[in-house]
Amino acid sequence: MLKTAESVSIGHPDKICDQISDAILDACLAQDPNSRVAIETLGGHGMIVVCGELTTNANINIRKIVSDVYKDCGNDENVGVMVNVVEQSREISNGVDNDGAGDQGIMVGYACDETPEFLPLPVVLSRKLCQAMGRHDAKSQVTVENGKVVKVITSLCESGDMSDVKLEEVVKKEIEPLLVPGKTLADVWMRNPNGCWTVGGFNADTGLTGRKLAVDNYGPNIPVGGGCFSGKDATKVDRSAAYMARRIAVDYLKARKAKEVFVHLAYAIGVAEPVMATVDIDGVQEEVKGYDLKPKAIIEFLKLREPKFRETAKYGHFGRGFEWDK
Secondary structure: OEEEEEEEOOOOHHHHHHHHHHHHHHHHHHHOOOOEEEEEEEEEOOEEEEEEEEEOOOOOOHHHHHHHHHHHOOOOOOOEEEEEEEOOOHHHHHHHHOOOEOOOEEEEEEEEOOOOOOOOHHHHHHHHHHHOOOOOOEEEEEEEEOOEEEEEEEEEOOOOOOOOOOHHHHHHHHHHHHEOOOOOHHHHEEEOOOOOOOOOHHHOOOEEOOOOHHHHOOOOOOOOOOOOOOOEOOOOHHHHHHHHHHHHHHHHHHHHOOOEEEEEEEEOEOOOOOOEEEEEEOOEEEEOOOOOOOHHHHHHHOOOOOOOHHHHOOOOOOOOOOHHHO
């Protein structure tokens, strides 16, 4: 069976926006762990817009955070910053104050025995390739058949200082040993298939928080609940319950020595207990047992009031050693 997954670099426009949204969240949590945050970022062509809801006792400089993250992602030019942020809706706040979920939604957790990261092989490989392309606008895509790599695509914006690019080294280490017998890297590796690429980032394209859902989750072969993660504090079950679903999936995978585990959690806004909590272990469904799945309990169990979320926005939220991967 052929399976393909992609990843994007930290310099990709959408990932810059994800990181800005999560850096704002981190800055709030560092001063006020009970901050309520729902921040979206839009960027492109010299302008970055931050919009959303924020209820916090923290005193932060959003424009400076935006500028710092943008430059840390490999960009030297200055950009304009527009901020339109208001307090959280009182109606939403009332439900959360009573320990209810901050929104309705369905969250999917997944784990498999295909890799040490408990993730599909093409997902892991595509991430490693993007990490090897440094702080540049870049994408990777890997196609695998029965554990062997049959196609690799890397698109890398080649401008500025390229000293952080380790692509050749990583391809030879991670990809070459997995080639189909008789194939060479020249047979499977497509490099910048559209030709020379020197204008990238916000100079070439727009970016938006939450637009890389499959990249953030488990790749295109695994369903996602629909909600994005970045810019949201953990009272939003879009984020916290998705992380908990991953933790449950990993736990069941290890305990049952399974090949593949899916977890589905569903919530109603303002209600603490999930309306559904199921686990599919190698195709057999059970009810999830032994976990407190109320949002407040999840937040405490996974330590989700700590400022650590910008890191999650870089190369996927799962399989990278976070509390929900253990």
